Structure formats: C-alpha cells, structure tokens
Amino acid sequence: MISTVGGVQIGIATTSAVSGRGFTPEELAEHAINEVISIGNNSHPVIQAQAEAFREDIRAVITNYLRQAVASNNTTLTNRFRDAGHPELVKLLEV
Amino acid sequence: MALSITTAMPTSFKVELMKGLHNFTGASNRFKMALFKATASGSGTFGAATTNYSQMGSDELPTATGYTQQGKFLTSVTPVADGTTALTNFSALTWTSSSFTTSGALIYDTGDSNSACAVLSFGGDQTVSSGDFQIQFPTANASSAIIRIA
Numbered sequence: 001m002i003s004t005v006g007g008v009q010i011g012i013a014t015t016s017a018v019s020g021r022g023f024t025p026e027e028l029a030e031h032a033i034n035e036v037i038s039i040g041n042n043s044h045p046v047i048q049a050q051a052e053a054f055r056e057d058i059r060a061v062i063t064n065y066l067r068q069a070v071a072s073n074n075t076t077l078t079n080r081f082r083d084a085g086h087p088e089l090v091k092l093l094e095v
Numbered sequence: 096m097a098l099s100i101t102t103a104m105p106t107s108f109k110v111e112l113m114k115g116l117h118n119f120t121g122a123s124n125r126f127k128m129a130l131f132k133a134t135a136s137g138s139g140t141f142g143a144a145t146t147n148y149s150q151m152g153s154d155e156l157p158t159a160t161g162y163t164q165q166g167k168f169l170t171s172v173t174p175v176a177d178g179t180t181a182l183t184n185f186s187a188l189t190w191t192s193s194s195f196t197t198s199g200a201l202i203y204d205t206g207d208s209n210s211a212c213a214v215l216s217f218g219g220d221q222t223v224s225s226g227d228f229q230i231q232f233p234t235a236n237a238s239s240a241i242i243r244i245a
Contacts, residue, residue: 008112010104011184011233011241013200013215019224022191031187031231038234 025066033059098137098154100199100216104242107146108212112244116207119171119183119242125206128188128230129166130156133196133220141201141214148209151201161193161228169202172235180237181244189229196222200230213242 016023016031023031037058039051074093081089111117119126129151131137137154148165158164170186185202198220202213221228233239 006245008104008109009243009245010102010213011239011243012102013233013241014231015217015221015229016231017221017223017226017228019222019226022227023189023229031229035187035231035234038236038239040238 025063025070028066029059029063032062096138098131098134098198099140099142100131100214101142102199102216103143103145103214105145105211105214106143107210111207111210116210117204117212118206120173124168126169126171126185126202126204126212127166128169128185129164129201129203130162130190130195130197131199131201132156134198136196137198141199143214145201145211145214147211148201148203150211156195156197160195161190161223162195166200175235177235177237177240179245182235182237182240183242184235184240185232187229187231189227190223191227193226193228194224195228196220197228 037055039048078090131154139154155164156162167188172184174183199217200215203209203211232241
C-alpha cells in the first residue's frame with residue numbers, strides 16, 4: 001500500500017499588547033518560553049512532567065536575565081542622564 | 096465592506112517555492128511583516144489568493160504612532176528538518192511605543208519583488224495604546240512552525 005501525507009502548511013502566530021507601558025521581564029519570559037518549548041498533549045505523562053519542570057527552570061533563568069538586562073540598561077541611562085546634566089531624571093528610573 | 100483576512104499560505108508562494116525564489120537561510124533584512132488596519136477600517140479580502148504586498152494598498156496601517164508602512168524586517172530561522180518535516184520560523188517582532196488597532200499581518204519577501212509568503216489573521220482586532228505590540232511565532236517544530244513542508 002502506498003500512501004502520501006504532507007503539504008505546505010502554515011502555523012499560528014499570536015499577538016500580545018500592553019498599553020501605557022512596555023512588556024515586563026515576566027511577560028517577555030512567557031513569550032520566550034512558548035517559542036522555545038512546546039509540550040505535546042499526546043506525550044507520555046512522565047515525559048510531560050519532566051518537560052514542564054524543565055520549562056519552569058528555563059522560565060526562571062530567562063526572567064532573571066531579563067530583569068538584569070533592565071537593571072543594566074537603567075545603569076546606562078542613569079549615567080547618560082547625569083552626563084547630560086539631568087540627575088533629577090534618574091528618579092524616574094527607580095521603580 | 097469590512098476587511099476580510101484568512102490565515103493562509105498564498106498559492107503563489109507555493110509555486111514560487113518550487114521555482115526556488117525564496118531563500119530563508121541567513122535571510123535577515125529580507126522578509127518583512129506589514130500590519131493590516133482594523134477590520135472595520137478596511138475593505139479588501141486577503142488569504143490564499145493574495146500574491147504581493149502591493150495588494151495591501153489602503154488596507155495597511157498608515158504611518159503613524161509607532162507604525163511605519165511596509166512594516167518591519169523579520170529575523171528568520173534557518174530552515175531545518177524535524178523528523179520528515181522541513182520548517183522555518185521567525186523571531187518575535189515588537190512595535191514599541193505604539194498606538195494602533197490591527198486585525199492581521201502579511202509576511203512578504205523583499206528579495207522577490209515583495210511577493211506574499213503568509214497571510215495571518217489575528218482572529219479579530221488587536222489594540223495597543225501607548226505601549227508595546229508583539230507578534231510571537233510558534234515553536235519551531237514539525238507540528239507548530241509558521242512555515243512547514245510536511
């Protein structure tokens with residue numbers, strides 16, 4: 001028996017929007033983790049559990065580094081504000 | 096008449112693939128994503144029959160408040176195989192400090208006369224106000240990737 005299965009297929013892109021602010025490290029980490037790790041519903045329960053645990057570990061790492069990136073960028077901006085003679089603007093960065 | 100967008104891979108794109116007109120390898124600054132207006136603000140029909148970016152015309156968001164017409168360049172992931180499926184994907188794309196409402200997007204190839212590669216419906220109007228708007232692409236695997244040949 002000869003069978004053929006296939007074709008050119010398109011995936012589903014999703015959108016996220018936040019108003020009045022930018023994305024937080026936690027929100028971006030969630031986006032990243034969804035792009036990196038996909039857990040199939042048909043997987044063995046043990047494999048699913050391991051994948052979920054791995055997913056949470058990776059989420060924590062990504063979130064931590066994104067927070068550090070924000071903090072580092074704030075350091076850069078702080079120096080730029082001070083160098084430009086506007087140290088009062090530094091308070092705007094203190095969340 | 097309202098804007099009608101159906102998520103689809105343009106038929107013309109499938110033909111162009113067989114002609115070898117699209118190269119997704121190392122293709123930064125080649126593929127772009129442009130955004131459609133809100134459903135009630137447009138009038139065209141887009142889907143499998145869409146062939147080129149030029150068809151968006153007045154149905155594309157205007158240049159204003161965070162969006163610039165012709166959209167943004169996508170960073171493509173070099174095509175790979177997952178099992179017996181070939182796939183390629185794109186990195187997430189963000190419009191920052193934006194205010195607009197959009198109902199879909201068109202991915203097109205600036206390296207091939209702006210020919211259409213994918214029509215994406217967002218399933219309704221998506222609004223951002225003085226914030227960030229991001230498109231996330233699915234996991235790059237055989238069952239989810241944005242462009243797959245199974």
